[in-house]
Amino acid sequence: MSDQAETPKFPTAATLNSADTFTGSAWVSLLVDPKNPTDCSLGYVTFEPGARNNWHSHPAGQLLIATAGAGYYQEKGQPAQLLRAGEAVSIGPGVVHWHGATKTSLFAHYAINPNVSQGIADWGTPVTDEEYQTAHA
Numbered sequence: 001m002s003d004q005a006e007t008p009k010f011p012t013a014a015t016l017n018s019a020d021t022f023t024g025s026a027w028v029s030l031l032v033d034p035k036n037p038t039d040c041s042l043g044y045v046t047f048e049p050g051a052r053n054n055w056h057s058h059p060a061g062q063l064l065i066a067t068a069g070a071g072y073y074q075e076k077g078q079p080a081q082l083l084r085a086g087e088a089v090s091i092g093p094g095v096v097h098w099h100g101a102t103k104t105s106l107f108a109h110y111a112i113n114p115n116v117s118q119g120i121a122d123w124g125t126p127v128t129d130e131e132y133q134t135a136h137a
């Protein structure tokens with residue numbers, strides 16, 4: 001096997017998100033079977049510019065690891081945080097939040113959900129254009 005540096009390969013096979021839980025287009029790859037022995041799920045999500053998921057929470061929390069572009073993570077009642085490739089956030093159980101791309105950049109992240117036997121996500125209402133706009137202020 002060659003030890004020459006190669007372009008990193010990120011997941012390319014993906015499913016278009018559900019319009020029920022996202023605004024705009026995002027592609028979701030589930031990289032491991034959620035019923036694996038670690039009880040963690042591992043996914044990869046790519047958002048087009050302007051796309052974001054609804055307000056939601058995770059019964060056992062979530063880790064996000066940004067890999068490309070620029071995006072936001074926002075907890076309810078807190079300012080949005082800009083995320084760029086290589087940055088990560090940890091999200092506590094039940095913390096209401098959203099994540100998605102900025103208006104002008106795509107955004108991609110890995111998402112790790114621990115203890116998925118407790119549930120993966122509880123979905124709420126869409127992030128309105130007004131709420132999304134404040135992230136860019």
Ligand code: MN
Nearest residue numbers: 056058062099
């Ligand atoms: Mn989340």
